[in-house]
Amino acid sequence: MSTTITERRETIKEIVCDILEIEPDDVTSTSRFKEDHDADSLRAIEILASLEKTFNVVINQSELGRMVNLDGVYEVVAEAADWK
Amino acid sequence: MSDIPANRVVITGLGAVSSIGLGASEFLSGLRSGRSAAKPITSFDTTGYDHANACEIEGFDARQWIKNLEVETLGRASQFSVTAARMAVEDASLADADLCSARCLISIGTTDGESRDLDHLVETEVRHGPERMDPVVTARVPAGRLSAAIAHEFGMTQVEAVTLPTACAAGNYAIGYGYDAVRAGEIDYALVGGADALCRKTFTGFYRLGTIAPELCQPFDIDRKGVLTGEGAGVLLLESLESALARGATIHAEVLGYGLNCDAYHPVAPNQDSIAQCMQLALDSAGVKPEEVDFISAHGTGTKANDVTEARAIRQVFGDRTPKTISIKSMIGHSMGAASALASIGCALALTEGFIPPTINHVETDPECNVDCVPNQAVEADLRVVQNNGLAFGGNNSVVIFGKYEADRI
Numbered sequence: 001m002s003t004t005i006t007e008r009r010e011t012i013k014e015i016v017c018d019i020l021e022i023e024p025d026d027v028t029s030t031s032r033f034k035e036d037h038d039a040d041s042l043r044a045i046e047i048l049a050s051l052e053k054t055f056n057v058v059i060n061q062s063e064l065g066r067m068v069n070l071d072g073v074y075e076v077v078a079e080a081a082d083w084k
Numbered sequence: 085m086s087d088i089p090a091n092r093v094v095i096t097g098l099g100a101v102s103s104i105g106l107g108a109s110e111f112l113s114g115l116r117s118g119r120s121a122a123k124p125i126t127s128f129d130t131t132g133y134d135h136a137n138a139c140e141i142e143g144f145d146a147r148q149w150i151k152n153l154e155v156e157t158l159g160r161a162s163q164f165s166v167t168a169a170r171m172a173v174e175d176a177s178l179a180d181a182d183l184c185s186a187r188c189l190i191s192i193g194t195t196d197g198e199s200r201d202l203d204h205l206v207e208t209e210v211r212h213g214p215e216r217m218d219p220v221v222t223a224r225v226p227a228g229r230l231s232a233a234i235a236h237e238f239g240m241t242q243v244e245a246v247t248l249p250t251a252c253a254a255g256n257y258a259i260g261y262g263y264d265a266v267r268a269g270e271i272d273y274a275l276v277g278g279a280d281a282l283c284r285k286t287f288t289g290f291y292r293l294g295t296i297a298p299e300l301c302q303p304f305d306i307d308r309k310g311v312l313t314g315e316g317a318g319v320l321l322l323e324s325l326e327s328a329l330a331r332g333a334t335i336h337a338e339v340l341g342y343g344l345n346c347d348a349y350h351p352v353a354p355n356q357d358s359i360a361q362c363m364q365l366a367l368d369s370a371g372v373k374p375e376e377v378d379f380i381s382a383h384g385t386g387t388k389a390n391d392v393t394e395a396r397a398i399r400q401v402f403g404d405r406t407p408k409t410i411s412i413k414s415m416i417g418h419s420m421g422a423a424s425a426l427a428s429i430g431c432a433l434a435l436t437e438g439f440i441p442p443t444i445n446h447v448e449t450d451p452e453c454n455v456d457c458v459p460n461q462a463v464e465a466d467l468r469v470v471q472n473n474g475l476a477f478g479g480n481n482s483v484v485i486f487g488k489y490e491a492d493r494i
Contacts, residue, residue, distance in 0.1 A: 042293075042351055049292055061294045 008083070012073055015054060019046045029070045047073070057081045093266045094489060096333040097176030097321030099168035099277070100429050103139040103314055103416050107171055111426070112433045114415065115441040116462050121416055122300050122312055128203065128284045133291060135298040139314035139417030140282055153237050159198035159224040160281035162233045164317035164422070169234040169275050176321045176333060178273070180238055186272035188243040190231045191261045192319075193254025193278035194421035195476075197227030197247070200283040230279050234319075244271075252383070252418065253344075253474030254278050255318060255425030256482035260342040262322045263484075272327060277425035279317035286420065287313050293352070295387050301418075303384035303411035303443050304391050304457045306450040311385045314417030318425030320432070335489040337432040340469070341370030347479035354390055355479055359397035362481035366471065367401075370485035374402045377485075378467040379440045379458075381427045383475040384411025385418055394475065395453040407471075408463075409455040414444045424474030428484060431470040435488045440465050 017024050020037050033039035033047075044064050051073070052059055057080040067073045077083075100107060103121030104114030113119075121139035130136035146155045146163035149170045155163060169190075173183060201224050205217050231245040250257045255278030262274030290296050290311060297310040328335055343365025347358035367374060383394055398406055412427050419426060430441055439462050446459035467488060474482045487493065 040350070041353075045293060 009070070009074060011054065012051070012077065013070060015050050016047055016070065016073065019043055019050060027070065032069050034068065051077055055081050090267045091269055091324035091326065093263050093322055093339045094325050094328050095320050095336045095339065095432050096323055096328050097172035097178065098336060098429050098432060099171030099175065099317070099319040100426060101141065101144070101164045101168045101171070101317040102419070102426055103141045103316060106144070108175060108429065108433065111429065112437065115412065115430055115433065116439060118442045118444045118460060118462060119415055120300070120444055121314065125282070125287070127200075127282055135296070136287070137297070137299055138282055138287065138312050139419070141315055150237060152239070153233060156220060157224065158233055159201045159229070161194065161196070161198050161200065161279045161317070162224065162229050164281065164315070165192050165230045165277070165279035165319065166233050166237045168277060168279065168317035168319035169237070172275060172319045172321045173238070178321070183238055183273060184240050186242070187270070188240055189262055189265045189271045189274040189276070190234050190243060190245040191248060191258040191274070191276045192231040192234070193248045193250060193256070193258040193425065194227055194230055194280055195249075195251045195254065196280050196283055196286055196420060197230065197249070198225045198281070199285050200281040201225050203284045234275060250480045250482070251476035251478070252420055253424055253476035253480050253482040254421040255423060255428065256342065256472065256474035256484050257344060258425065259320065259339065259428055259484050260344060260482060263339045263342060266322050266324055269324070272323060274322040275319055276322060277317060277319035278421040278423070280315055280420035280422050282313055282315040297386060300445040301386040301414050302445045302447070303382070303386045303414050304395065304409070304449055304453040304455055305446050306448045308386045308388065308391060308450070310387050311413070312417035314419040316416065316419045316422045316426055318422055318429045320425070320428060337435045338487045338489050338493070340372060340485040340487045342366050342482065342484040343369055344482040346481070349479045352477050354393040354475055356393050356397045356400065358479055359394060359475060359481055360400040363397065363401045363471070363473070363483050366483035366485050370487075372469055372485055375405050376469050377402070377407050377471050378465065378469055379408040379410060379434070381431050381470065381472045382409050382411050383473045384413050384443070386411070386413060390475065392450065392452045394473065395455050398455065406455060408440055408458050410441055410443045410458045412441055414446070424472060424482065424484075427474075428472050428486070431472050431486045435467050435470055435486060438464060438466055440467070
């Protein structure tokens, strides 16, 4: 992975861990926020809002269904920000 | 239980500050004709929102109503609450001097207090620094002023003034508190209700949750898209039946009882069983059987979650004999702490005038809700008992039961 991608993934992970109040070591790229980390729909919206601010993008709320783990979040943000 | 029979509690004054009409008679004509207050927001800059409709009160001038206080010392929500109290006292044909020589209670429910002022103060702080924050505006902020300002306006001294912050059900909580005090004979008059002013903070919160409707509020409709935020105040004057008869007051309706509970099940999601339980508590308190309820004024916000959950809870209690279930929010939006107070005034007016207010903007009823919401046109009806639901975030529920005044009701 290039440095940029690593940095972006790291930033996303920080945002998610901060909002879900969980330790970064407990999260993997595929562990699920709701099932594995006890997240609810309000936290999901908080994550979405924080990503929009940090990366200066607009994410449609219908994308929440894909934002179930770090991989999913990265994918959605990458599309919204048009990262190649 | 005491051997001394408790007082019957009646409503003798109505004060409505609403986006479809100022004063009870204008509010009544709005409810009857199914008036809509939905339009683009003017009270703050809506740049950056894809859609921004709400139900604002246009051209409100508190100076027309408030006699003694400097209007500049009151935030918009307090201006609404004091105005509604003035209207209620006037409607009750009660002189200021008589009010002041009696034992009184003021209880006003709210969601946001003076958050409209906080919006502006925070904006000033961020843009220009805290030293530029206006001290007059800052002094208006404490939510306790929504009720205390009423006492100041009338010069009342033998009074308990409380502001109840139980959000979107707060108006009903406040009515319940006044009902208890009058019923127990602890006080002579209670001014009870709720007030809120439209604010950017709350609009943005609902917007962020994806629950603001783009144009219209359509409770129980299959295509409902959420709430429209609103504003206003409703204040009712309560007194004992004995007191009302002794002074020859016009009795609008009787408060038969109320129920409240808090399940704390989820920050925003309503809980069906708990709402059903709250309705049952209210019916039991009023000594009313479900089949005696002639219509339900629902919380009916127009969100997917509220309407289906509330409708299921109603079915849970009322079964196949579910009464007509309407939402005034279709007309005036969600006026937060004022919502259940204004809806209570709507219930009192419905009982006296003999009609059921409509649910406007209605196209097709959601089969999952499955209620007769009196679509678009008010209907004439001879009513005896009406139920008013108030459901708030955090699972704060409150339901009040009103009855047509009948001398020999047991």
